[in-house]
Structures are given as structure tokens and as C-alpha cells.
Amino acid sequence: MALVIDPEADMLGVVDVQPCFMPGGALPVADGDAVVPAVNRLLAGPFAHAFATQDWHPPGHASFASAHPGRQPFESIPFPYGPQTLWPDHAIQGSAEAALHPGLDQSRIELVVRKGFRAAIDSYSAFFENDRATATGLEAWLRARGVRRLFLCGLATDYCVAFSAEDAARLGFAVVVVEDACRGIGLPLPTGGDTIAAARARLAAAGVRFCRSGDLAG
Numbered sequence: 001m002a003l004v005i006d007p008e009a010d011m012l013g014v015v016d017v018q019p020c021f022m023p024g025g026a027l028p029v030a031d032g033d034a035v036v037p038a039v040n041r042l043l044a045g046p047f048a049h050a051f052a053t054q055d056w057h058p059p060g061h062a063s064f065a066s067a068h069p070g071r072q073p074f075e076s077i078p079f080p081y082g083p084q085t086l087w088p089d090h091a092i093q094g095s096a097e098a099a100l101h102p103g104l105d106q107s108r109i110e111l112v113v114r115k116g117f118r119a120a121i122d123s124y125s126a127f128f129e130n131d132r133a134t135a136t137g138l139e140a141w142l143r144a145r146g147v148r149r150l151f152l153c154g155l156a157t158d159y160c161v162a163f164s165a166e167d168a169a170r171l172g173f174a175v176v177v178v179e180d181a182c183r184g185i186g187l188p189l190p191t192g193g194d195t196i197a198a199a200r201a202r203l204a205a206a207g208v209r210f211c212r213s214g215d216l217a218g
């Protein structure tokens with residue numbers, strides 16, 4: 001399946017390529033650092049334009065297990081906007097591990113969307129925070145730029161990439177996930193399977209397509 005990139009209507013979205021989500025970081029995704037060279041190849045190749053997202057939490061953020069006495073990371077608890085998974089403290093604003101990875105080629109990254117900075121709301125998607133109502137502003141920027149199709153890559157497949165892809169599809173963008181430039185967390189689900197398989201099924205049902213870097217041509 002060759003996909004020809006239109007430099008004006010297509011844009012690459014680089015999700016949360018931050019050291020905190022890589023081996024040695026606070027919330028490591030297995031093999032997460034493998035996305036850096038894969039994303040750099042996309043940025044050097046078919047895509048003329050890109051944006052990036054950056055998880056960006058104040059200390060004591062409500063998504064941190066440490067903010068809820070007696071709770072452990074990866075437990076889910078009810079929040080005013082629905083169930084919320086609790087995480088280890090991560091992506092503290094201004095910290096080195098919250099920076100975009102120093103190996104990431106930022107030359108074609110034209111916008112950085114920071115998310116998760118409201119103390120009481122987590123934010124997985126590049127478009128809306130987890131209350132599903134608070135917009136980041138990305139949609140308006142993409143529309144002003146004339147973008148019609150988004151290619152998404154980065155971390156983690158089953159959380160911030162998946163939520164971004166789902167929102168983008170719902171907003172009417174064509175969406176393609178570049179699978180070899182993503183890595184996932186893969187929490188086990190009580191119903192069997194894990195969050196990566198569940199996200200893939202949910203995205204496919206929403207009309208999101210999947211490709212590999214080798215499928216893309218400029």
C-alpha cells in the first residue's frame with residue numbers, strides 16, 4: 001500500500017516524544033526510544049510540515065498516583081469526567097525529562113502543543129483534554145493551515161496516539177497511524193487482551209488507517 005504524501009494537505013503529528021516515556025524515564029514505554037530515529041526519518045523524508053505534542057504537568061497533578069493517598073500507579077479511579085488511570089509522577093513542567101527528546105529533529109516541527117497543564121484534568125489527546133470538552137486549539141490551527149490528513153506517530157500507541165487519532169477522525173480529518181514509529185504501554189484489561197489491542201480495534205472502527213513508514217512516498 002503506497003501512500004503518496006501531499007505536502008500541503010498532509011501533516012505529521014509527533015506525539016509525546018519525551019524522555020519521561022522512554023527507558024530510564026518516570027513512565028517508560030518499552031522500546032520507547034526506538035521511535036526517535038523512526039520519527040526523524042519521517043521528518044527528513046516525505047513530510048514538509050509537522051507538529052508535536054508535549055505532556056506538561058504541574059507538580060502534584062491529579063493524574064499522579066502520589067496525589068491520591070493509598071493509591072498506586074496504573075490503578076483507575078473515578079474522576080468528575082469519568083474513570084482516570086493513575087500514573088507515576090511524570091512530565092513535570094520545565095524538567096529535562098519533559099522536554100522534547102534532544103535527539104528529535106525539530107526543524108520541520110512548526111507547532112508544539114503542550115497538554116495536561118491544568119492541575120485537575122489529564123490530557124491524552126492532542127485535541128481535547130480528558131474531560132472531552134477543553135480544547136487545546138490544535139483543531140483550529142490545522143484547519144487554518146488547510147490540513148486534511150494527519151499521520152500520527154510517537155508515544156504511547158494506546159493512550160496519547162490513540163486518543164489523538166480518535167478525536168481527529170471524529171473532527172473529520174483523515175487519519176493514518178504510522179505503526180513502526182509508535183510504541184505502546186499495553187496495560188492488561190480485565191476483559192482480556194491489553195490496551196494496545198483494544199485501541200487498535202477502536203481506531204479501526206473509527207475509520208483510522210494504519211501504515212508503516214515504508215508505505216509512504218513523497
Ligand SMILES: [Zn+2]
Nearest residue numbers: 055057091116
Ligand atoms: Zn501525563
